[in-house]
Amino acid sequence: MILKKYFFIIGSIFVLFSSCKDDEDTQESVIPLETQTPIDDEALVAYLKSHFYNYEDFEDAPEDDYDVEIKLDSLIGDNSSKTSLWEQVETKTIDLEKQDGNVVVTKLYILKIREGVKDKPSIVDSTFVSYQGTLLNGTVFDGRSNPVWFDLSNVIRGFREAIPLFSGGSYSIQEDGTYSFKDYGQGIIFLPSSLGYYSSSQNLIPSYSPLVFTISLYTSNPADHDSDGILSIDEDVDGDGNPLNDDSDADNTPNMYDDDDDGDGVKTIDEYDLNKDGIPDDSDSDGIPNHLDGDSA
Ligand SMILES: [Ca+2]
Numbered sequence: 154m155i156l157k158k159y160f161f162i163i164g165s166i167f168v169l170f171s172s173c174k175d176d177e178d179t180q181e182s183v184i185p186l187e188t189q190t191p192i193d194d195e196a197l198v199a200y201l202k203s204h205f206y207n208y209e210d211f212e213d214a215p216e217d218d219y220d221v222e223i224k225l226d227s228l229i230g231d232n233s234s235k236t237s238l239w240e241q242v243e244t245k246t247i248d249l250e251k252q253d254g255n256v257v258v259t260k261l262y263i264l265k266i267r268e269g270v271k272d273k274p275s276i277v278d279s280t281f282v283s284y285q286g287t288l289l290n291g292t293v294f295d296g297r298s299n300p301v302w303f304d305l306s307n308v309i310r311g312f313r314e315a316i317p318l319f320s321g322g323s324y325s326i327q328e329d330g331t332y333s334f335k336d337y338g339q340g341i342i343f344l345p346s347s348l349g350y351y352s353s354s355q356n357l358i359p360s361y362s363p364l365v366f367t368i369s370l371y372t373s374n375p376a377d378h379d380s381d382g383i384l385s386i387d388e389d390v391d392g393d394g395n396p397l398n399d400d401s402d403a404d405n406t407p408n409m410y411d412d413d414d415d416g417d418g419v420k421t422i423d424e425y426d427l428n429k430d431g432i433p434d435d436s437d438s439d440g441i442p443n444h445l446d447g448d449s450a
Pocket residue numbers: 377378379380381382383384385388409
């Protein structure tokens with residue numbers, strides 16, 4: 154059996170980390186989301202229809218062979234009869250809310266090569282991934298062939314939304330301290346610029362660049378960023394699937410990072426479930442659990 158062996162390594166600085174939003178001063182020069190979104194989608198669809206990946210290498214490889222690298226190429230010449238990416242991808246739509254409250258629907262495309270066998274991470278979990286990022290013209294702008302840990306709550310939106318569609322694999326610890334992984338998720342994700350860096354350019358990434366990532370998801374860990382006993386994904390009070398936009402006490406620290414969600418001076422962990430029955434306590438029975446209820450007794 155062929156297994157890949159890795160030490161667990163904590164990531165340092167990568168291009169993947171999300172950059173700050175443009176401030177008000179530069180807003181004038183930024184292309185509106187509703188203008189750029191169809192332009193990006195057209196470019197992505199054209200790319201998907203004119204490219205393929207080395208699916209035959211994966212079909213030919215033994216099931217337990219994880220040494221095949223994902224490669225992308227154009228559908229020209231000898232390769233013109235291959236199956237295009239367009240025929241293999243699935244689509245995920247994301248509603249992007251603008252500052253004026255209007256919503257622009259944007260699409261990312263995902264191609265699952267191997268699903269993986271373990272749990273899927275949430276969009277705010279810690280994930281152990283390897284990846285390579287390219288522009289639509291094939292320029293490689295970043296990559297790690299050995300997996301590193303990423304906190305998905307900290308990375309570009311498209312990565313955060315796409316990685317949880319894959320499952321991690323199983324692993325065993327070897328005598329020399331390395332980890333052997335198998336049966337992990339592998340695939341390709343295709344992002345519009347609005348789910349990447351949009352108007353801000355990075356090193357090798359020009360403004361408004363759609364991005365392509367080949368990824369492997371080895372494993373993941375559920376995250377509790379504020380150590381209050383509630384998993385970060387479960388601090389999604391409004392239930393829209395995104396715990397980064399829930400801030401009960403409006404202090405600009407989302408509940409998942411805030412150890413006192415309702416700002417009443419009592420830490421969440423000290424009022425969440427004191428009788429340990431698995432149900433959040435609600436002393437004044439107003440339907441708002443104590444840890445989110447600033448005026449609970
Ligand atoms: Ca928490």
